[in-house]
Amino acid sequence: MAGYDPKAIEAKWQQVWAEERTWEVPNPGQPGFDASKPKSYVLEMLPYPSGEPHVGHLKCYAVGDAIAHFRRRHGFEVMHPMGYDAFGLPAENNAIKTGEPPREATERSIESFRRQFREWGISIDWSRELGTHTPEYYRWTQWIFLRLFEEGLAYRTEAPVQWCPKDATVLANEQVVDGRCERCGTEVVQRNLEQWFFKITDYAERLLSDFDLLESWPEHVITMQRNWIGRSEGAEVVFRCEELDLDFPVFTTRPDTLFGATFFVLAPEHPELERLVAGTPAEEAVREYVNQAARESVETRGDEDRPKTGVPLGRSVVNPVNGEEIPMFVADYVLMEYGTGAIMAVPAHDSRDYEFAKAFDLPVRRVIEGEDPEAARDEEGLPYPGDGPMTGSGRFDGKGNRDAYAEIVEWLAADERGKTAVNYRLRDWLVSRQRYWGAPIPVVYCDECGEEGAPAIVPVPDEQLPVELPEIDDYAPQGRSPLAAAEEWVATQCPRCGGPARRETDTMDTFVDSSWYFVRYLDSRNSEAAWDRSAADHWLPVDQYIGGVEHAILHLMYARFFTKALADLGHLAVQEPFANLFAQGMITRDGAKMSKSKGNTVAPSEYVERYGADTARTYVCFMGPPERGGDWSDEGVEGVNRFLMRLWRLCEEVEARAGRADTSKTGGDEARELLAKAHWAIDKATRDFERGFQFNTVIAAVMELVNEAHRLKEDLFGAPRDQEALRFATATAASLIFPFAPHLAAEVWERLNGGRVWEQPWPKADPELLKSDTVTLVVQVNGKLRDRIEVGAGASEEEMLTTARESENVRRHLDGKEVVKEVVVPGKLVNLVVK
């Protein structure tokens, strides 16, 4: 016998799949398209190609591939494509360091990913492969940008942005972690710059409400997104600075406390600050404070325990509810990013305002009484955030604050001093990057077409796309985009007037590239359009999306936003891109997250080389429930490898002894026993697969089947009918393990049954064989286990009770006591309650 040789088996089947293009599927209207077949779009998040794939990739694609195979064998036409999220910082940082063009390093990495995906035997439709860094792809990323621009969903504005001094680039708030650059760890500073934004906030409400359209997403991912959007209801109220004729709207969730406002605070980044203090005695102090606040990291500013600081502006605004003038301050506890960047301060009912009032000796005015009217009228118990009757609030006195809430807003709205408002924590998506390795933003700046010295923003016409990324020599960002150095490229013609114009030198955030790739797969060779509607309409939405939970917020939210915007523009028919989401857990090594700096990374190629892809894939699916993380263990890999070898050996033995049975023998009970085990395994594997992809127990069931076959095999080689049972059990084990170990399974199936296992329908359990003649009767006394007795499966309650009472051990525990209650669970259990 040959022994299990994964190298040979895996090469053989990979070649078959490549030559026959087994996993390619046609679009509607293409040859071979079968409209009667239900479709299923199974998609794993596309990899970012940097270096080599790691075990996280292996897990993601092993899990996705198992699902794809399972669906195919249930009669679905499965779309299962692959691509590369190829723009991004690491390749560019590498270029800055080594001078190697990002394209070359990226292509090299893609080659490695591609080769390994093939070596893992992942069932991919390679005809649809894409890379987001190719002009054929980013041409359409630019096309989408222009559509958003036309709709006013892409806009340019000066904004205070987080600036990473090391990368010399702007960071989205989402990319700042603890006041530091998410990627390089440098402390972030504030800067004002012209930036491109996508207006995702226009979609805040729909991003919330359309959770209802999803079939199945993990609840905790939905919750995280909901918190991220951060919807809160309240009112917008206008405070007016009469001296300067300026209106300051504020957002408040507590309009009921308006009469308690005793001062007014602006964020240090507030755009009107300059005007408010210019030429006044406060100017110097305010400027100094603002500069200091800007220097301070978000981290220190965020520390709640530190004392409140601020500077009076020497100006005042009018409280619209009572006409009172209240003083203005600048203070860093007010954030420009939330609400309007200005607040009315109600020290009596907000702890932060209270602390500030104490520090600056400002009046504190109670306008809501506490539950205890005695203690609650004076300053005791302040700040008081709770409910109670209104006081010191004019016509609203005596009313419950909750009732007054709406009335006050209505009253203000009547003469346009305020209105109900909804505020979101979600901010617009900053998409421009002062970086080389990304898709160029397809606009030019033309002075001729502009007015008042400001150049016009002129979109590049569709027929001139793509705006190709030029070759450059120096990738380092020196305060401006590296693209600015490509002067010949920057200098262009205005598409509108034909005069001289300059190209935009910023590129797009890579999250833009990955916000629509799942649509491009459906028509990735189309050079006339981003996609054909019939293809998109047929395949979308993605039926099963698989990826790491670390993308729970950003990527998933951006892709949802793109889908909605493109649907509104008439380019897509669906509102949600991903009907079902599976968030897989992270693989750790020695309990810690793998990272190159810790030196605890695990390269899949090493294990594929030593044990074969089937072992590596099956192991990552067997480690534990895939949605949870797991700790990589070399011993565990060997255990799985032993199991696959046992299956292989079983196959070889069945083959070798086939036909050598004594035909005069009729066979014994073991055949039925093994068949029952096989059908049990089919049933268990199928149910666990469907119940949230519990692959660990699916594989455990197949292990049990293989063990049982080995245990019974010597008794089964004798008679032809028994041999048939053994063959069936072995082939069934192969069939069930196929989604995880496709090469071995294909080989075993072919040897035992002929043909191709992936063309077989998923096996069905025979209900007759799932039944058992006897059941184990569990006998308890006072809920404690006292005996187990085999009884006939159809035993009546009477019979169960009689049998239970006959047990010697049970009698011992009943001795001298009175049975006060008998609990009988048919076919399972008897509990005798005694006193």
Place this chain on the structure above:
RNA sequence: GCCCGGGUGGCGAAACUGGUAAAAGCGGCGCCCUUAAAAGGCGCUGCCCCUAACGGGGCUUGCGGGUUCGAAUCCCGCCCCGGGCACCA
């Protein structure tokens, strides 16, 4: 502080709607095969106690209560670990 997960043998885990806690795997121990090793096979393996043995008893799912004939599972309170967010007006 808030939000989301999680806590079960030596380890990662299993237990479908409340009904035998610990399936399958790893590790460990013992044995068989072998000149030997590897591979393979067989058996044992939660903790404590009684028994020469057969057998039997007690305890055990982070901790403390509760509901129930019966709780890993349901309810209340608490502790610990991981992840996310945080002066959000």
